[in-house]
Amino acid sequence: MSYAQRMIESNPSGPAVADTAALVECIEACFDCAQACFACADACLGEGDIQTLARCIRLNLDCANVCESTGKILTRQTAFDLEMAQVTLDGCAQACRLCGDECEEHAGHMEHCRVCAEACRRCERACDGLPTLRDSG
Amino acid sequence: MSYAQRMIESNPSGPAVADTAALVECIEACFDCAQACFACADACLGEGDIQTLARCIRLNLDCANVCESTGKILTRQTAFDLEMAQVTLDGCAQACRLCGDECEEHAGHMEHCRVCAEACRRCERACDGLPTLRDSG
Amino acid sequence: MSYAQRMIESNPSGPAVADTAALVECIEACFDCAQACFACADACLGEGDIQTLARCIRLNLDCANVCESTGKILTRQTAFDLEMAQVTLDGCAQACRLCGDECEEHAGHMEHCRVCAEACRRCERACDGLPTLRDSG
Amino acid sequence: MSYAQRMIESNPSGPAVADTAALVECIEACFDCAQACFACADACLGEGDIQTLARCIRLNLDCANVCESTGKILTRQTAFDLEMAQVTLDGCAQACRLCGDECEEHAGHMEHCRVCAEACRRCERACDGLPTLRDSG
Numbered sequence: 001m002s003y004a005q006r007m008i009e010s011n012p013s014g015p016a017v018a019d020t021a022a023l024v025e026c027i028e029a030c031f032d033c034a035q036a037c038f039a040c041a042d043a044c045l046g047e048g049d050i051q052t053l054a055r056c057i058r059l060n061l062d063c064a065n066v067c068e069s070t071g072k073i074l075t076r077q078t079a080f081d082l083e084m085a086q087v088t089l090d091g092c093a094q095a096c097r098l099c100g101d102e103c104e105e106h107a108g109h110m111e112h113c114r115v116c117a118e119a120c121r122r123c124e125r126a127c128d129g130l131p132t133l134r135d136s137g
Numbered sequence: 138m139s140y141a142q143r144m145i146e147s148n149p150s151g152p153a154v155a156d157t158a159a160l161v162e163c164i165e166a167c168f169d170c171a172q173a174c175f176a177c178a179d180a181c182l183g184e185g186d187i188q189t190l191a192r193c194i195r196l197n198l199d200c201a202n203v204c205e206s207t208g209k210i211l212t213r214q215t216a217f218d219l220e221m222a223q224v225t226l227d228g229c230a231q232a233c234r235l236c237g238d239e240c241e242e243h244a245g246h247m248e249h250c251r252v253c254a255e256a257c258r259r260c261e262r263a264c265d266g267l268p269t270l271r272d273s274g
Numbered sequence: 275m276s277y278a279q280r281m282i283e284s285n286p287s288g289p290a291v292a293d294t295a296a297l298v299e300c301i302e303a304c305f306d307c308a309q310a311c312f313a314c315a316d317a318c319l320g321e322g323d324i325q326t327l328a329r330c331i332r333l334n335l336d337c338a339n340v341c342e343s344t345g346k347i348l349t350r351q352t353a354f355d356l357e358m359a360q361v362t363l364d365g366c367a368q369a370c371r372l373c374g375d376e377c378e379e380h381a382g383h384m385e386h387c388r389v390c391a392e393a394c395r396r397c398e399r400a401c402d403g404l405p406t407l408r409d410s411g
Numbered sequence: 412m413s414y415a416q417r418m419i420e421s422n423p424s425g426p427a428v429a430d431t432a433a434l435v436e437c438i439e440a441c442f443d444c445a446q447a448c449f450a451c452a453d454a455c456l457g458e459g460d461i462q463t464l465a466r467c468i469r470l471n472l473d474c475a476n477v478c479e480s481t482g483k484i485l486t487r488q489t490a491f492d493l494e495m496a497q498v499t500l501d502g503c504a505q506a507c508r509l510c511g512d513e514c515e516e517h518a519g520h521m522e523h524c525r526v527c528a529e530a531c532r533r534c535e536r537a538c539d540g541l542p543t544l545r546d547s548g
Contacts, residue, residue, distance in 0.1 A: 013183035046150035287457035313418035320424035
């Protein structure tokens with residue numbers, strides 16, 4: 001039960017993006033992906049064969065950091081800066097792609113990587129699909 | 138659509154707390170409250186009379202930082218440390234109480250404060266209600 | 275070259291704590307400890323025998339999260355809330371103690387744990403020694 | 412007294428970038444800039460004329476979030492991913508440029524904005540100057 005929708009609707013400055021539904025989905029996708037990535041890093045740490053999972057743990061943590069940062073930036077509607085938003089969205093989509101690719105490699109035998117890849121794909125799509133700077137000209 | 142439940146179920150080390158449903162609710166309440174608090178700080182910044190909202194903005198940001206930290210700590214099931222968890226939960230419940238009290242003062246005329254107070258109360262309850270160290274003796 | 279000292283001196287609301295030097299030291303100790311803990315978690319991940327380091331990695335990440343949250347809360351001078359500050363400082367001192375104790379166990383054969391333990395001890399001392407609520411009565 | 416240098420030297424996987432001094436400077440510039448930006452947002456909140464500072468507060472918080480995320484990603488030496496690093500560095504340099512430009516507008520009459528602009532410029536330079544992907548071909 002996220003509060004993102006209600007918080008944007010009651011924000012005197014918002015919504016900063018015309019498509020509120022897409023904005024809410026992107027905010028939720030970012031925070032949900034961050035949580036899934038932090039959880040996947042921890043689950044990998046508990047697996048037997050860690051050496052082969054070092055890259056997965058690393059990308060999980062990187063992606064989680066980028067997603068939480070992006071989620072916070074999109075949460076703010078006041079004095080929204082289109083350039084800052086677009087740079088952040090582009091970086092987040094790429095981070096999700098890299099982490100999602102890695103998790104997908106392990107998705108067949110580790111359910112946590114399968115779920116995390118799903119979270120990364122959803123967040124990548126949401127960031128790629130949010131119309132901000134490219135549509136403002 | 139949070140992934141917390143599925144991530145815990147697929148974590149080879151977890152769940153660290155016997156009552157998985159309470160753990161999932163607490164993780165989700167922490168991250169949802171952090172998002173609501175970041176959003177409320179921004180919404181307050183867009184209001185006309187900021188001077189009277191400085192304390193609200195400040196507690197929003199403090200509470201958001203504590204909640205995101207607590208959400209991450211609870212997300213990790215591997216080598217779960219009961220003392221670390223309990224200290225964190227206690228601090229988070231108090232942060233949510235302080236921020237919820239402040240937001241409630243403005244809830245009558247600002248919907249974002251009303252929603253944020255709701256998020257804080259839910260998170261305070263979830264942190265207070267999660268049985269960890271106190272029940273492990 | 276931290277900016278904490280100059281930022282507090284130029285903050286129209288601050289300093290929130292009478293002993294500015296102690297406040298600056300605490301802010302710097304929190305952020306430096308967070309960085310050291312994130313670094314130690316990563317260094318442990320690169321070591322050969324990870325299974326024995328799972329607890330260290332976990333406490334590193336927990337402590338890093340608590341320290342970065344505390345550093346941000348202490349950074350804010352406007353509408354400083356003594357109760358919020360004290361709860362946060364107490365929790366941070368305990369997190370640093372737990373992580374410092376664990377790192378110290380490995381300090382003899384892993385330099386990164388030795389440095390991290392040093393960072394944790396410094397931060398624990400700074401948080402314990404910062405006079406806020408207890409001295410305000 | 413940052414621990415970044417000693418943590419990288421004792422990391423079994425690192426340094427991920429040949430120029431260790433540039434890497435350490437970049438990590439420190441990121442975390443120092445994040446702290447300065449969080450502090451500047453708070454200092455602005457305490458100023459009399461907030462309406463004109465809404466954009467500054469907003470960009471401060473955005474830049475702080477991007478910088479702390481970048482600082483964490485660069486802190487990790489294990490399974491360093493050049494593409495992730497480069498995307499992150501590019502985004503961080505742009506965030507610092509946007510925030511630095513805004514702070515510079517107020518630098519003449521607000522010392523906290525002058526110091527924060529200095530932190531942003533240093534971090535922008537460090538991110539732009541760190542040789543990773545572009546030099547690896």
